[in-house]
Amino acid sequence: MNKQEFREAIAGKLAGLSKEDIDKAVAFYTEAVNDRIDEGMSEEEAVKDVGSPDEIAKQILLDTPLPKVIKAKSSTKRDLKGWQIALIIIGFPVWFPILLALIITFFSIYISLWAVVVALYATLAALAIGGIGAIVFSIIGVSATAAGGFAAFGMGLALLGITLFLYFPVKWASIGLVKLIGQFVKLIKKIFIA
16 A cells, blocks of 8 residues: 555545544654655555554544544444335334433443542542641630540541541542543443444
8 A cells, every 4th residue: 555545545534523633644644654764664664564544543533532533423424225214213212212321321430430539539628628627626715625625636637647648549549530431431432433
């Protein structure tokens, strides 16, 4: 495959994306081919070394935001035959609730993962605020007795200590959850790309 065929193949695989996105991808991979040619490879070897247009297009679509992928896949022209249209209409009571359930399930999982991240940081904030509040109240003498004031001060220090102790595990857990969310979104993209 020569460089021009390679460019056309990538552009064809990305049909449906905006012209700007297609041009940017084609220019990037054309530059990669040109760099290999400058290093002494033949045009065919350089194209082969960069990768197949199918794999390149798949990677580009995986890196593209999900709404753009959905728009690109839904805007590509398909000629449906009469029997296919009839099958879609007749099967609507079956496939639509299944599709809706899948969308709701994916959305629920996505929201739940973000809710865990928010809950982790909300717990840390509550511990820190409680600790600071207990120390402030013990200092300004809200407690009726000195023993109560010392107890509040000690509880405030304990809460701040727990906050500091849990900060890094919460940070690492939230980073892991954000990565998991990214993988989850890539999984959903793969469904639309396939």
